[in-house]
Each structure stands twice: as C-alpha cells, then as structure tokens.
Amino acid sequence: MTSTPNLTDAIHRQQIRAKALDLGFDDIGFATAQRLNDDEPRLQKWLLNGANAEMAYMANHFEKRVDPRLLVDGACTIVSLLSSYKPAVESNNPDNFKIARYAWGHDYHEVIREKLNELFNYIRDHHYPDLQGRAFVDSAPVLERAWAARAGLGWMGKNTCLIHPKLGSYVFISELIINMPLTGNSSLVNNHCGSCSRCIDACPTQAITPGFVDARKCISYWTIEHKGEIDPSITQNLNNWIFGCDICQEVCPWNRKTPPSKEPSFSPQPQLLQMNKSDWEELSEDSFRIIFKKSAVKRTKYIGLMRNIRANTNQK
Ligand code: SF4
Ligand code: SF4
Structure with a gap:
C-alpha cells in the first residue's frame, strides 16, 4: 500500500475538499475507519426493541x-x-397532499452517485494511484449519520437527523470508503439541541424519544417502507403526508435560516407543487410513471402511493 506522508496529508485533504465542493457537495469531512463502539449499543437497543x-x-x-x-x-x-x-420554494397550497422534501426533485441516489464516482476518480488520478474502495449513498449497511458526525459535519439531533450547523438537517449523506489513509477529524461538533424538544412535541404519533425514532410509529416508515394497509393509529395522524414526513425537521430551529440547495436536480418538479388533492385522488398509473420516473417516490410504487392517498382521505 502506498503511504501518505504526514507532510502532504493536509494538502491532500484540502484539495479533495476543493474538488468535492466544485462537484456540488456542500460539505465534506474525513474519519478514520474503525469500529463504531459508541454507536453500536444504540443500534442494538433500537433493533432489540x-x-x-x-x-x-x-x-x-x-x-x-x-x-x-x-x-x-x-x-x-x-x-x-x-x-x-x-428547496428554494415551498408548497403553500392547503389543498395539496404532502411529500417529504427530499423526494421533490430528481432521485438523489442517481444524482449523488455520479458525483461520488467523479470524486473517487479524481482522488485516484491526482492523489492515490492505488485507490480502492466503494461509494455509498443510502445503499448499504453504513451508519451514515454516525460517520458524518465523526467526520465533524454536525451532531445527531433528538429526532436522530444529522444537523449541520450551517446547512441544517435537510441534507443527503453519502460516503466514499477508501483505502487511502487520511487523517480523520479530531473534534466533534457540539450537540446544540440543548433543552429544545420541538421535534418530540410536534411528532403527531409520539414516535420520538431523544435520539430514538420508533419506526412502528413513524409516518415516514408507514408511507414508504410498510407493505399492506396502514394501521388506524397512524392514519388518523397522517396530516396529509402521502410520502414520508418532515414534521420533526420543519419545527427544528436549525432549519430556519439555512440556505436553499444549489443543486438544480433537487428543485421541486413544478407539477408536484401545483397539484390539488383531487388531482392526486384521480392520478392514473401512467401519470404516476411519468411524474415520478426520476423521483425517489417510485419506491412506493403506484399502489403504495394510492394507498397513502386513500388513508388520508378516509380519515376525514
Ligand atoms: S418523520 Fe414524522 S412521524 Fe416520523 S418521527 Fe418525524 S415527525 Fe414523527
Ligand atoms: S427540534 Fe430541537 S431537539 Fe429536535 S433536533 Fe432540532 S434542535 Fe434538536
């Protein structure tokens, strides 16, 4: 394995950082690959529960x-x-259903993977010819929020989202896991949640206890991951969400003054913001295919989205 002299380590990181920002990433951090001893018990507790x-x-x-x-x-x-x-614009039509902001634009998996591949090639070509590794964007068993926190990019809020001090929590996290030794970040960003409990108080299904979200109660889980009918205890609290839920991020003060994304592919499809509830109720499978061809919403498939729309409509 090629060694990285300490003298140039900072320069490598500086140049890789500049390239990442140039590719459109909003921030980058480095962490040493090791066992996540501090996060292991949290994951274990979540699973055992x-x-x-x-x-x-x-x-x-x-x-x-x-x-x-x-x-x-x-x-x-x-x-x-x-x-x-x-998003730079928000939906303010009260006669519309709601889709989590991360799914308003082009599917992030595709957009980010392309940039990750470019960054990987850049590191190999300019910094480390023996580079090996893999790119991940919500695609494998990687504790992404834990790694982002270790890399000095933010802290894990009580709603379990990573909160970046300048970008807030409306962020996609992705990684390159590589064989190039680079010095990892040495100090964590302080947790600034303090005595705030807005996310806990606002969650309509009481899914949050500090640092722990129970998927069995979470609208996001029920509208995206769950197959079959939605539990009545959830349907009465859907609050017009038909794909995901942003409530615990909407109320977070750290999302109030953050700048909008610079990535044009994440801009909302105009159709989504203009639709009325009746348009959704009458949505045909063909229209679903066209509107969501490049969107993360296709994960629910037509049948799942219509189930969510019905669940919202039937609770009235
Ligand atoms: S996404 Fe919605 S339902 Fe899930 S924890 Fe946050 S506020 Fe609660
Ligand atoms: S709403 Fe308050 S408690 Fe929840 S994540 Fe944001 S700052 Fe932390």
Missing part, C-alpha cells in the same frame, strides 16, 4: 454496519459528504 418495524434488512449485516473495515477490504478512511436538498 423492535423499533425497526418490518425493516428486517436493518438487522442484517450488523457487524458490517458497525465496522466498515468488514464492508470494504482495506478501508482506512471514510470520506463523508453532505448535499443540501432544502
């Missing part, structure tokens, strides 16, 4: 999830990257 609901995949690959060296051969560094998706 059954708070992963029917997301059995969250219990798979536990060892790889807490130790990225088991996921990627020769892993030395986690390069953690943030991309803001905060």
